[in-house]
Amino acid sequence: MPPPPDPSAVFLNIPYDEEFQSLYIAYIVGLIQLGLAPRLASEIVGGDRRLDKIFKLIQSCRYSIHDLSHVEVSVSPAAVPRFNMPLELGMTITWQNLHPSRHSWFVWESEPHRIQRSASDLNGTDANIHNGTPEGVLSELLNAFRRDRIPSVPRMLEVYHFVEGNLTAILHRNGTHNPYSRSVFMELCWLSKMLTDLFRYTNPAV
């Protein structure tokens, strides 16, 4: 049996697409502002079988978000369906069924009712709909994770815009174009946390 999960950790099962970049940053900023810790499969470094490591990462998280808004067939280089996200969702559902008190998962979509067409076995699962916008992600995060002293959406957006506006510089400094790379993800998290704490220090009421 693995050790108990980190009560603040949220496994993000998202597409690593250029078009998803702004929503990815919104997830990071939003979760950190809610006092939660985003975790990403790209944090995993070489070694054993990747799937085993991803499963261990899911087991170490109390929550997971599975964003199925970009499961369509990829455009290039060759059109193939994308199975990684449904695969990781399947692993998570099994884990949660075996140990209900250790994990809660959420399915996110950009359009209402589309989940019933893309994964009809999930019928009965109420998806969180973000409408494909950063504002939608932030507002839905507030709906999904309720707690005391929550930030407002405008405040979350202010941090989001600042982090998003500095992404190019962070990518450049890390010598990559990939915002999902391990080093960039960690720096986005660190920056978001520092900005969030700054808000808390300047206004203790939030």
Added chain:
Amino acid sequence: MPKSVYITARRPTLEEMEKNWRISKARKKELQVLVNEFKAQLSRREQAPMALIGPEKRRKRASAA
């Protein structure tokens, strides 16, 4: 699965969260520049309402304080 949960766990500190993020001290220093920039942005915004008030009222407010 529920569509929402109530979080009871306390918010992790920067030190606790940093255990998962391996960032060098030198890089943190560089990122701190961005933090300071955001701090300045917040501070400018807080002062902005004062700038909208005319000089007469500003003087009165300052002397009252």
